Amino acid sequence: MKAVVVHSAGDLRLEERPVPQPGTGEVRLRMTHGGICGSDLHYYLDGRVGNFVLRGPLVLGHEVVGTVDLDPSGNLSAGTPVAIHPATADHTCPECEAGHTNTCRNARYFGSAASEPQTQGGFAEQMVVRQDQLRLLPDGLDLARAVLAEPLGVALHAVNQAGDVRGKKVLVSGSGPIGVLVVAAAAARGAAEVTATDLQDTPLEVARKVGATQTIRVDREPVPELSYDVAFEASGSPQGLNAAIACVVRGGTVVQVGSLPGGDLPIALSALVAREITLRGAFRFVDEIDEAIQLLATDDRFQHVVTHTFPMSDVSEAMEVAGNAGVSSKVVLELS
Structure with a gap:
Protein backbone atom coordinates (compact mmCIF):
# COMPACT_ATOMS: atom_id res chain seq x y z
CA MET A 1 0.00 0.00 0.00
CA ALA A 149 -15.01 15.41 12.46
CA GLU A 150 -11.64 15.51 14.24
CA PRO A 151 -10.89 19.24 13.87
CA LEU A 152 -14.52 20.09 14.61
CA GLY A 153 -14.17 18.03 17.78
CA VAL A 154 -11.22 20.28 18.70
CA ALA A 155 -13.35 23.37 18.08
CA LEU A 156 -16.27 22.06 20.11
CA HIS A 157 -13.96 21.22 23.01
CA ALA A 158 -12.66 24.80 22.93
CA VAL A 159 -16.23 26.11 23.09
CA ASN A 160 -16.93 23.74 25.97
CA GLN A 161 -13.96 25.22 27.81
CA ALA A 162 -15.65 28.63 27.59
CA GLY A 163 -18.92 27.39 29.07
CA ASP A 164 -22.35 28.34 27.76
CA VAL A 165 -22.00 30.84 24.89
CA ARG A 166 -25.72 31.22 24.19
CA GLY A 167 -26.62 34.87 23.75
CA LYS A 168 -23.01 36.01 24.18
CA LYS A 169 -20.72 38.15 22.04
CA VAL A 170 -17.82 36.03 20.85
CA LEU A 171 -14.48 36.91 19.28
CA VAL A 172 -12.38 34.38 17.34
CA SER A 173 -8.82 35.58 16.80
CA GLY A 174 -7.33 33.81 13.78
CA SER A 175 -9.51 32.29 11.04
CA GLY A 176 -7.47 29.33 9.92
CA PRO A 177 -9.20 25.93 9.70
CA ILE A 178 -9.55 25.57 13.48
CA GLY A 179 -10.58 29.20 13.86
CA VAL A 180 -13.41 28.97 11.33
CA LEU A 181 -14.59 25.74 12.93
CA VAL A 182 -14.68 27.54 16.29
CA VAL A 183 -16.75 30.25 14.57
CA ALA A 184 -19.14 27.61 13.28
CA ALA A 185 -19.29 25.80 16.61
CA ALA A 186 -20.00 29.00 18.58
CA ALA A 187 -22.71 29.99 16.10
CA ALA A 188 -24.26 26.52 16.28
CA ARG A 189 -24.21 26.75 20.08
CA GLY A 190 -26.30 29.94 19.98
CA ALA A 191 -23.81 32.80 20.32
CA ALA A 192 -25.56 36.14 19.68
CA GLU A 193 -22.64 37.57 17.69
CA VAL A 194 -19.43 36.01 16.40
CA THR A 195 -16.61 38.26 15.19
CA ALA A 196 -13.72 36.63 13.32
CA THR A 197 -10.34 38.26 12.74
CA ASP A 198 -7.41 37.49 10.47
CA LEU A 199 -4.68 39.04 8.34
CA GLN A 200 -6.01 37.56 5.07
CA ASP A 201 -9.23 37.93 3.08
CA THR A 202 -9.79 34.26 2.17
CA PRO A 203 -10.03 32.97 5.78
CA LEU A 204 -12.47 35.77 6.60
CA GLU A 205 -14.64 34.87 3.61
CA VAL A 206 -14.86 31.30 4.91
CA ALA A 207 -15.60 32.60 8.43
CA ARG A 208 -18.57 34.60 7.11
CA LYS A 209 -19.93 31.57 5.27
CA VAL A 210 -19.86 29.40 8.41
CA GLY A 211 -21.47 31.85 10.80
CA ALA A 212 -19.40 34.96 11.55
CA THR A 213 -21.64 38.02 11.92
CA GLN A 214 -18.66 40.35 11.51
CA THR A 215 -15.09 40.01 10.23
CA ILE A 216 -12.10 42.25 10.83
CA ARG A 217 -8.80 42.48 8.93
CA VAL A 218 -6.62 43.28 11.92
CA ASP A 219 -3.88 44.81 9.79
CA ARG A 220 -6.40 47.41 8.57
CA GLU A 221 -8.67 48.15 11.52
CA PRO A 222 -8.54 47.63 15.28
CA VAL A 223 -10.62 45.13 17.20
CA PRO A 224 -12.82 46.95 19.75
CA GLU A 225 -11.46 46.51 23.26
CA LEU A 226 -13.63 45.51 26.23
CA SER A 227 -16.35 44.37 23.80
CA TYR A 228 -16.67 40.56 23.95
CA ASP A 229 -17.89 38.13 26.58
CA VAL A 230 -15.70 35.32 25.26
CA ALA A 231 -12.59 35.32 23.07
CA PHE A 232 -11.03 32.29 21.40
CA GLU A 233 -7.38 32.70 20.39
CA ALA A 234 -6.87 30.39 17.40
CA SER A 235 -3.85 31.90 15.66
CA GLY A 236 -1.26 30.56 18.10
CA SER A 237 0.51 33.92 18.31
CA PRO A 238 1.38 35.95 21.42
CA GLN A 239 0.00 39.04 19.67
CA GLY A 240 -3.31 37.26 19.17
CA LEU A 241 -3.49 36.31 22.84
CA ASN A 242 -2.69 39.85 23.94
CA ALA A 243 -5.46 41.14 21.67
CA ALA A 244 -7.93 38.57 22.99
CA ILE A 245 -7.21 39.59 26.58
CA ALA A 246 -7.61 43.26 25.68
CA CYS A 247 -10.92 42.67 23.93
CA VAL A 248 -12.93 40.77 26.54
CA VAL A 249 -15.12 42.52 29.08
CA ARG A 250 -14.55 42.52 32.81
CA GLY A 251 -15.16 39.01 34.04
CA GLY A 252 -14.83 37.68 30.49
CA THR A 253 -13.25 34.43 29.35
CA VAL A 254 -10.33 33.80 27.00
CA VAL A 255 -9.73 30.31 25.61
CA GLN A 256 -6.34 29.56 24.05
CA VAL A 257 -6.88 26.92 21.37
CA GLY A 258 -4.05 27.79 18.93
CA SER A 259 -0.66 26.21 19.71
CA LEU A 260 1.64 28.89 21.10
CA PRO A 261 5.41 28.69 20.53
CA GLY A 262 7.53 27.29 23.33
CA GLY A 263 9.71 29.30 25.68
CA ASP A 264 9.09 32.64 27.36
CA LEU A 265 6.45 34.74 25.62
CA PRO A 266 5.59 38.46 25.84
CA ILE A 267 2.03 38.15 27.17
CA ALA A 268 0.36 41.04 29.02
CA LEU A 269 -1.34 39.20 31.86
CA SER A 270 -1.93 41.99 34.36
CA ALA A 271 -5.49 42.44 33.05
CA LEU A 272 -6.33 38.94 34.29
CA VAL A 273 -6.22 40.34 37.81
CA ALA A 274 -7.55 43.85 37.25
CA ARG A 275 -10.54 42.68 35.18
CA GLU A 276 -10.93 39.19 36.67
CA ILE A 277 -10.54 37.49 33.29
CA THR A 278 -10.60 33.70 33.09
CA LEU A 279 -7.85 32.26 30.85
CA ARG A 280 -8.23 28.60 29.85
CA GLY A 281 -6.38 26.24 27.55
CA ALA A 282 -8.06 23.83 25.13
CA PHE A 283 -6.19 20.70 24.05
CA ARG A 284 -7.56 18.26 21.49
CA PHE A 285 -10.90 16.85 22.74
CA VAL A 286 -12.48 14.18 24.93
CA ASP A 287 -15.55 12.81 23.15
CA GLU A 288 -16.72 15.93 21.29
CA ILE A 289 -16.04 14.10 18.02
CA ASP A 290 -19.43 12.41 18.52
CA GLU A 291 -21.23 15.76 18.58
CA ALA A 292 -19.09 16.88 15.65
CA ILE A 293 -20.33 13.99 13.52
CA GLN A 294 -23.95 14.85 14.26
CA LEU A 295 -23.40 18.52 13.42
CA LEU A 296 -21.69 17.64 10.16
CA ALA A 297 -24.64 15.46 9.23
CA THR A 298 -27.26 18.13 9.94
CA ASP A 299 -25.67 21.56 9.36
CA ASP A 300 -24.73 22.62 5.82
CA ARG A 301 -22.50 25.50 6.92
CA PHE A 302 -19.53 23.10 7.16
CA GLN A 303 -19.47 22.49 3.41
CA HIS A 304 -17.52 25.75 3.05
Missing part, protein backbone atom coordinates in the same frame (compact mmCIF):
# COMPACT_ATOMS: atom_id res chain seq x y z
CA LYS A 2 1.05 3.64 -0.42
CA ALA A 3 1.58 5.97 2.54
CA VAL A 4 2.65 9.59 3.08
CA VAL A 5 5.82 9.46 5.16
CA VAL A 6 7.95 12.32 6.50
CA HIS A 7 11.60 11.40 7.14
CA SER A 8 12.97 14.79 8.19
CA ALA A 9 12.31 18.48 7.63
CA GLY A 10 11.51 18.94 3.94
CA ASP A 11 11.78 15.20 3.20
CA LEU A 12 8.27 13.96 2.44
CA ARG A 13 7.81 10.76 0.47
CA LEU A 14 4.98 8.73 -0.99
CA GLU A 15 6.28 5.23 -0.38
CA GLU A 16 5.22 1.60 -0.30
CA ARG A 17 4.54 -0.05 3.05
CA PRO A 18 3.22 -3.52 3.92
CA VAL A 19 -0.55 -3.88 4.23
CA PRO A 20 -1.22 -4.06 8.01
CA GLN A 21 -2.99 -7.03 9.56
CA PRO A 22 -5.56 -6.48 12.34
CA GLY A 23 -5.17 -8.23 15.68
CA THR A 24 -7.65 -8.90 18.45
CA GLY A 25 -10.01 -5.95 18.94
CA GLU A 26 -8.70 -4.24 15.80
CA VAL A 27 -10.19 -3.40 12.40
CA ARG A 28 -8.47 -2.72 9.11
CA LEU A 29 -9.80 0.26 7.19
CA ARG A 30 -9.56 1.38 3.60
CA MET A 31 -8.83 5.07 3.99
CA THR A 32 -10.64 7.59 1.80
CA HIS A 33 -9.90 11.14 3.03
CA GLY A 34 -7.36 12.89 5.23
CA GLY A 35 -7.34 16.53 6.30
CA ILE A 36 -3.98 18.29 6.52
CA CYS A 37 -3.48 19.74 10.00
CA GLY A 38 -1.00 22.36 11.16
CA SER A 39 0.95 19.62 12.95
CA ASP A 40 1.35 17.72 9.65
CA LEU A 41 2.73 20.90 8.11
CA HIS A 42 5.18 21.42 10.98
CA TYR A 43 6.53 17.87 10.74
CA TYR A 44 6.96 18.37 7.00
CA LEU A 45 8.52 21.83 7.15
CA ASP A 46 10.39 21.73 10.46
CA GLY A 47 10.78 18.08 11.40
CA ARG A 48 9.08 18.81 14.71
CA VAL A 49 5.98 20.16 16.41
CA GLY A 50 7.06 22.19 19.42
CA ASN A 51 9.06 19.82 21.62
CA PHE A 52 8.00 16.74 19.64
CA VAL A 53 10.89 15.96 17.29
CA LEU A 54 10.92 13.29 14.57
CA ARG A 55 12.99 10.27 15.59
CA GLY A 56 12.46 8.31 12.39
CA PRO A 57 10.06 7.98 9.47
CA LEU A 58 6.49 8.91 10.41
CA VAL A 59 3.25 8.34 8.50
CA LEU A 60 1.39 11.63 8.85
CA GLY A 61 -2.31 12.23 9.39
CA HIS A 62 -4.86 12.12 12.20
CA GLU A 63 -7.88 13.79 10.56
CA VAL A 64 -8.87 10.66 8.66
CA VAL A 65 -11.96 8.71 7.61
CA GLY A 66 -12.58 5.59 5.59
CA THR A 67 -14.53 2.36 5.26
CA VAL A 68 -14.16 -0.99 6.96
CA ASP A 69 -11.96 -3.35 4.98
CA LEU A 70 -11.61 -6.28 7.40
CA ASP A 71 -13.10 -6.85 10.86
CA PRO A 72 -11.95 -10.23 12.21
CA SER A 73 -14.66 -10.08 14.90
CA GLY A 74 -17.38 -9.92 12.27
CA ASN A 75 -19.10 -7.01 14.04
CA LEU A 76 -18.66 -4.55 11.16
CA SER A 77 -19.40 -5.26 7.53
CA ALA A 78 -16.93 -4.40 4.81
CA GLY A 79 -17.70 -0.98 3.36
CA THR A 80 -19.11 0.50 6.60
CA PRO A 81 -18.14 4.23 6.63
CA VAL A 82 -16.38 5.41 9.79
CA ALA A 83 -14.61 8.35 11.35
CA ILE A 84 -11.78 7.74 13.79
CA HIS A 85 -10.99 9.08 17.24
CA PRO A 86 -7.20 9.40 16.84
CA ALA A 87 -6.27 9.22 20.54
CA THR A 88 -5.74 6.33 22.90
CA ALA A 89 -5.49 7.01 26.64
CA ASP A 90 -4.29 4.73 29.42
CA HIS A 91 -7.46 5.28 31.54
CA THR A 92 -5.39 4.78 34.70
CA CYS A 93 -3.55 8.07 35.23
CA PRO A 94 -4.97 10.85 37.45
CA GLU A 95 -6.03 12.87 34.38
CA CYS A 96 -8.03 9.99 32.94
CA GLU A 97 -9.59 9.16 36.30
CA ALA A 98 -10.75 12.80 36.48
CA GLY A 99 -12.37 12.49 33.05
CA HIS A 100 -9.70 14.47 31.18
CA THR A 101 -8.55 11.75 28.80
CA ASN A 102 -7.43 14.41 26.32
CA THR A 103 -4.60 15.36 28.71
CA CYS A 104 -3.64 11.76 29.56
CA ARG A 105 0.07 11.73 30.37
CA ASN A 106 0.52 8.49 28.41
CA ALA A 107 -1.75 9.26 25.48
CA ARG A 108 -0.93 8.29 21.92
CA TYR A 109 -2.19 10.19 18.89
CA PHE A 110 -2.09 9.17 15.25
CA GLY A 111 0.66 10.80 13.21
CA SER A 112 2.55 12.09 16.25
CA ALA A 113 6.15 12.02 17.49
CA ALA A 114 4.98 12.85 21.02
CA SER A 115 5.12 9.23 22.18
CA GLU A 116 7.84 6.58 22.27
CA PRO A 117 7.71 4.86 19.88
CA GLN A 118 6.15 7.35 17.49
CA THR A 119 2.51 6.72 16.57
CA GLN A 120 2.05 6.21 12.86
CA GLY A 121 -0.79 8.10 11.22
CA GLY A 122 -3.55 7.56 8.70
CA PHE A 123 -2.34 9.13 5.45
CA ALA A 124 -2.20 5.69 3.88
CA GLU A 125 -4.34 3.52 1.67
CA GLN A 126 -5.05 1.18 4.60
CA MET A 127 -4.57 1.29 8.36
CA VAL A 128 -5.42 -0.74 11.44
CA VAL A 129 -7.20 0.86 14.41
CA ARG A 130 -8.73 -0.33 17.64
CA GLN A 131 -12.43 -1.00 17.29
CA ASP A 132 -13.26 1.37 20.16
CA GLN A 133 -11.73 4.25 18.19
CA LEU A 134 -14.24 3.90 15.35
CA ARG A 135 -17.29 6.14 15.03
CA LEU A 136 -20.00 4.91 12.66
CA LEU A 137 -21.25 7.63 10.34
CA PRO A 138 -24.97 8.38 10.05
CA ASP A 139 -26.75 7.84 6.75
CA GLY A 140 -26.30 10.76 4.40
CA LEU A 141 -23.01 12.04 5.82
CA ASP A 142 -20.51 11.97 3.00
CA LEU A 143 -16.96 10.92 3.85
CA ALA A 144 -15.67 14.06 2.15
CA ARG A 145 -17.43 16.14 4.83
CA ALA A 146 -16.95 13.66 7.68
CA VAL A 147 -13.19 14.27 7.39
CA LEU A 148 -13.86 17.43 9.44
CA VAL A 305 -14.53 24.74 5.21
CA VAL A 306 -12.83 22.37 2.73
CA THR A 307 -11.44 24.57 -0.04
CA HIS A 308 -9.03 22.20 -1.81
CA THR A 309 -8.84 18.45 -2.44
CA PHE A 310 -5.80 16.65 -3.89
CA PRO A 311 -5.03 13.04 -4.74
CA MET A 312 -2.46 11.47 -2.42
CA SER A 313 0.04 11.44 -5.28
CA ASP A 314 0.06 15.27 -5.18
CA VAL A 315 0.75 15.48 -1.44
CA SER A 316 3.67 17.91 -1.80
CA GLU A 317 1.50 20.39 -3.71
CA ALA A 318 -1.28 19.86 -1.17
CA MET A 319 1.12 20.73 1.65
CA GLU A 320 2.20 23.91 -0.09
CA VAL A 321 -1.41 25.01 -0.60
CA ALA A 322 -2.31 24.11 3.00
CA GLY A 323 0.55 26.29 4.19
CA ASN A 324 -0.75 29.31 2.25
CA ALA A 325 -3.50 30.86 4.38
CA GLY A 326 -4.12 33.43 1.69
CA VAL A 327 -5.64 30.86 -0.66
CA SER A 328 -6.88 27.93 1.42
CA SER A 329 -8.79 26.84 4.49
CA LYS A 330 -8.90 23.06 5.04
CA VAL A 331 -6.98 21.05 2.46
CA VAL A 332 -7.90 17.37 2.07
CA LEU A 333 -6.08 14.39 0.57
CA GLU A 334 -7.97 11.67 -1.27
CA LEU A 335 -6.28 8.55 0.09
CA SER A 336 -7.82 5.97 -2.24
